[in-house]
Amino acid sequence: MLQQSRSPCPPEVQSAAGRADVCQVADVRPGYFAAPAPTALMPGAISPGPVTNVRLRLVLVLLAALVSVVVTTTLLAQRARDAGALALRAVDQPAPAAAGWGPTYLDARGRPARWDPCLPIAYVVQSGWIPDAGRRDLAEALRRISVASGLSFVDEGDTDEMPSRTRAPYQPARYGQRWAPLLIGWVPPATTDVGIGGGVQGVSLSFAVPGAAGPSLVSGQVALDAGNRLAAGFGPGTTDGEVLLHELAHAVGLGHVLDPTQVMYPQTTSSESEFGAGDRAGLAALGAPAGCHPAPSPRA
Numbered sequence: 001m002l003q004q005s006r007s008p009c010p011p012e013v014q015s016a017a018g019r020a021d022v023c024q025v026a027d028v029r030p031g032y033f034a035a036p037a038p039t040a041l042m043p044g045a046i047s048p049g050p051v052t053n054v055r056l057r058l059v060l061v062l063l064a065a066l067v068s069v070v071v072t073t074t075l076l077a078q079r080a081r082d083a084g085a086l087a088l089r090a091v092d093q094p095a096p097a098a099a100g101w102g103p104t105y106l107d108a109r110g111r112p113a114r115w116d117p118c119l120p121i122a123y124v125v126q127s128g129w130i131p132d133a134g135r136r137d138l139a140e141a142l143r144r145i146s147v148a149s150g151l152s153f154v155d156e157g158d159t160d161e162m163p164s165r166t167r168a169p170y171q172p173a174r175y176g177q178r179w180a181p182l183l184i185g186w187v188p189p190a191t192t193d194v195g196i197g198g199g200v201q202g203v204s205l206s207f208a209v210p211g212a213a214g215p216s217l218v219s220g221q222v223a224l225d226a227g228n229r230l231a232a233g234f235g236p237g238t239t240d241g242e243v244l245l246h247e248l249a250h251a252v253g254l255g256h257v258l259d260p261t262q263v264m265y266p267q268t269t270s271s272e273s274e275f276g277a278g279d280r281a282g283l284a285a286l287g288a289p290a291g292c293h294p295a296p297s298p299r300a
Contacts, residue, residue, distance in 0.1 A: 086210035094256035101282025102255040111214035118292035126185025133232035141244035150288025169207040169219035170298040186226040204250035216295035234273035242273035
C-alpha cells in the first residue's frame with residue numbers, strides 16, 4: 001500500500017489458504033503384534049492349559065492396543081507440529097532500514113512467501129479507467145521487476161473483473177483450472193472495497209498458501225486510484241510509475257522498509273522512481289536466484 005498522507009500503512013491482506021497437511025502414516029504390517037510361532041516342547045515341559053492360553057491372548061491384545069495408542073498419538077503430534085510449521089502470517093511491521101528489505105508473508109520457520117520463478121506470472125488488466133500512459137507505465141514497471149528478480153510476466157489481456165477484498169483466488173469458470181491471474185487496474189475508489197482513496201494511491205492484495213518447501217504466492221491484485229490522476233512515467237515526484245513499482249513489488253512478495261531511499265518505503269517521495277539496493281536485494285531473494293518453487297494446486 002502506498003500513501004500520500006505520510007502516515008504508516010496497515011498490512012496488506014493476509015489470505016492464507018487452508019490446505020490439509022498430508023502425513024505419511026507408518027506402515028504397520030498385519031500380524032506385527034502376533035505371538036511367535038510355537039516351538040516343540042522340551043522333554044518334561046508342561047503344556048499350558050486353556051486358562052493360560054486365554055491369559056496370554058488377553059495380554060497380547062492389551063499390548064497391541066497400547067502400542068496402537070502410542071503410534072496414533074505420535075502421528076497426531078507430528079501432524080500438529082507440521083501444521084504449526086506451515087502456518088502463515090502477514091508481516092505487519094515495516095522492516096528496519098538496516099535490513100534493506102522485508103517480506104509480506106512468513107511461515108513459522110521464517111520462510112518468505114514467493115512466486116515460482118520457473119513459471120511466468122499471468123496477469124489481466126481492468127482497463128475501464130486506465131490512463132493514457134497506463135499500459136506503457138505498467139509494461140515498464142514489470143520490466144524493471146523482471147530485471148531485478150528474474151521473474152517473468154505474461155499479459156493475458158483485459159478483464160471486466162473488479163478488485164475486491166473478497167476476490168476468489170481460484171475461479172475456474174472465468175480463468176480455468178488454475179489459480180486466478182494477478183489482477184491489475186486503475187479504478188475509482190467508490191467502485192471497490194480494497195481501500196484506495198483518501199490519500200491511499202495504491203493497494204496490493206496477495207494470496208499465499210503454505211507448503212512443505214515454504215509458502216507460495218499464487219494470486220493477487222493491484223489497484224490504483226483512478227480518481228486521483230498522477231503524472232505518467234518514473235520521474236521525480238509522485239508518479240504512476242512509482243506507485244506501480246511499489247504495489248507490484250508487494251504483489252511479488254516485498255514488504256515495507258523504513259528507508260526513504262527504497263521504493264518500498266511506505267510513503268511517496270520526491271525522488272526518481274528507481275529500485276534501491278535493498279529493493280533489489282529483496283527481489284533477488286524472492287526471485288529466480290532462489291530457485292524454482294512449485295506452488296500447490298488450487299482446490300475448488
